[in-house]
Amino acid sequence: MKRNIASYGPLLLIFALSITITGQTPEKHEVSNAFAVLTKSVDSKTAAVGQEVTLRAIGDLMVDNLVVIPKDSRLVGRVAGASTKGKDQSQSRIAIAIDRAIKPDGVEIPLQAIIAAIAAPQDTSLTSDPAYGMLHSNEPKMVGSTLPAASKADSTAAVATANLKGAILDSLLLNENSQGAIGYEGLTITWQFTLLPPLTVFSTRSNNLKLMAGTQMLLRMVPPRLPH
Numbered sequence: 001m002k003r004n005i006a007s008y009g010p011l012l013l014i015f016a017l018s019i020t021i022t023g024q025t026p027e028k029h030e031v032s033n034a035f036a037v038l039t040k041s042v043d044s045k046t047a048a049v050g051q052e053v054t055l056r057a058i059g060d061l062m063v064d065n066l067v068v069i070p071k072d073s074r075l076v077g078r079v080a081g082a083s084t085k086g087k088d089q090s091q092s093r094i095a096i097a098i099d100r101a102i103k104p105d106g107v108e109i110p111l112q113a114i115i116a117a118i119a120a121p122q123d124t125s126l127t128s129d130p131a132y133g134m135l136h137s138n139e140p141k142m143v144g145s146t147l148p149a150a151s152k153a154d155s156t157a158a159v160a161t162a163n164l165k166g167a168i169l170d171s172l173l174l175n176e177n178s179q180g181a182i183g184y185e186g187l188t189i190t191w192q193f194t195l196l197p198p199l200t201v202f203s204t205r206s207n208n209l210k211l212m213a214g215t216q217m218l219l220r221m222v223p224p225r226l227p228h
Contacts, residue, residue, distance in 0.1 A: 032223040033176045034061045034113070036075050037121075037216050044092045044209040047082035053096050055217060058172070063223045069109065074102040075219065080199050085207050092209035098219065099197040113221035114191050115200040119173035120183030121214030174218045 036055035054074050061069035069075075077098035085092045101109045173182060181187040186206060192199040202209060 030223050032061060032063060032221050034069065034075070034219045034221065035059050035172060035174060035216065036219060038211060038213055039074075041213045042079065042094055042096070042211045044082045044084050044094050047079045047094060049079055049081060051079040053077045053079060053098070055098070055219075057101070058216075061224070063225065066226070068224050068226055069101045070103060072104055075111065075113075076100050076102060077197075081201075084209070085205065091203045091205055092207065093201060093203045094209055094211065095192070095199045095201045097197045097199050101224065107227065109224050109227065111221055111224055112197055113219045114198050115189065115217050116220045117174055117178035117218040118181050118184065118187075118189070118211070119178075119216040120181075121212055121216070122173075173216050176218070178218050 034057060036057050039054045039056055042051075042053060054076050057069055057071055057073045057075060060067045060071050075098055077096055077100075079094065080097045081093065081095040083089050083091075083093050096115065098111055098113045098115070100111050103109070180189060181202075184204075187202060187204045187209070190201045190203065192201060202211065
């Protein structure tokens with residue numbers, strides 16, 4: 001898989017951001033990492049400024065040994081800008097600001113985060129899934145069903161495949177040291193800190209930029225705190 005890595009490290013940028021925002025000294029500096037998956041595709045052709053962008057946390061985020069953002073929380077932001085390549089634009093771009101987390105119990109936590117790395121979703125169609133092919137070819141006969149034989153095999157193989165894929169759906173393609181884009185050809189990631197919350201800017205020289213639902217994302221942020 002091709003990795004396109006931006007020219008500077010997000011850790012240094014978020015380091016500077018945390019000092020600016022919190023007044024921390026470099027010795028006290030900390031960065032929290034969170035892994036999440038994009039729940040709905042964002043397309044530079046149709047995205048509008050202010051459009052909500054939602055990620056689902058695929059692991060607990062802990063600060064000082066406490067779970068601050070539990071798994072399955074929503075990490076919510078907005079589209080801050082979008083454009084497609086054309087006569088006046090050399091690139092297609094999408095800018096995203098992530099500004100809060102919403103826990104499963106509804107509690108909201110403010111965030112100051114950037115998206116440091118992404119990984120494109122894997123092809124999840126049954127016809128391209130080797131697990132489905134294996135389960136379908138070894139399908140046992142179902143007794144007492146009114147379904148035709150072919151339908152019984154397809155149905156059971158599909159269910160078994162869904163169960164198997166559900167168990168590995170959240171397997172990470174990223175790690176805490178990941179940068180750039182995996183599985184997105186020619187995509188670069190940069191950041192803007194002029195205003196808060198900071199912006200993550202995705203750019204490509206292609207005629208369109210689409211971040212697909214299911215894309216895994218590594219977020220780096222000033223450590224969030226539970227509301228008092």
